[in-house]
Amino acid sequence: MGSSKKKRATDSTFDNNNRHNNKVKEHEIYLCRCEEITEDEIDKAISEGARTLKGIKKRVYAGMGLCQGRTCSKLITQKLAQKVPKEHILPDTQRPPVRALKIREIIGEKDS
Numbered sequence: 001m002g003s004s005k006k007k008r009a010t011d012s013t014f015d016n017n018n019r020h021n022n023k024v025k026e027h028e029i030y031l032c033r034c035e036e037i038t039e040d041e042i043d044k045a046i047s048e049g050a051r052t053l054k055g056i057k058k059r060v061y062a063g064m065g066l067c068q069g070r071t072c073s074k075l076i077t078q079k080l081a082q083k084v085p086k087e088h089i090l091p092d093t094q095r096p097p098v099r100a101l102k103i104r105e106i107i108g109e110k111d112s
Contacts, residue, residue, distance in 0.1 A: 031079065032072040034065020042076055046083045052090045053077065 029039040037060050045059040053073055056062050062076055063069030069076075080089060104110070 031075045032062040032065065034067050034071070035061050035063075037062040037072075039079065042079050043083070046080060050080075051084060051088060053080075056080070 031037060031039050031042055041060045042056060042062060045056045045062075048059060050056045050059055053063060053069070053076060056076055057064055057069075063073055
């Protein structure tokens with residue numbers, strides 16, 4: 001077998017979908033663990049004008065990982081509320097969860 005080793009988050013460097021290749025800092029706080037988005041990146045998005053979760057998503061991809069924001073959206077909203085006056089924060093759009101369908105349901109056949 002090959003001698004290549006997989007990189008882990010504990011290694012000194014990591015590559016997250018080629019978005020960034022930074023040194024891992026022990027003091028960084030990750031608000032979005034799925035996409036490895038730090039508190040500093042969220043702060044920067046807010047300072048650039050983000051006023052909703054959607055605005056933050058567009059800038060740094062937070063909330064777009066495996067959990068689809070179920071883990072980080074409350075943390076990011078709290079961070080947004082700390083930095084922006086409440087009257088300037090716009091409400092986020094909510095979507096219902098997606099449910100998998102069987103092909104039979106789509107074409108109208110009944111289960112046997």
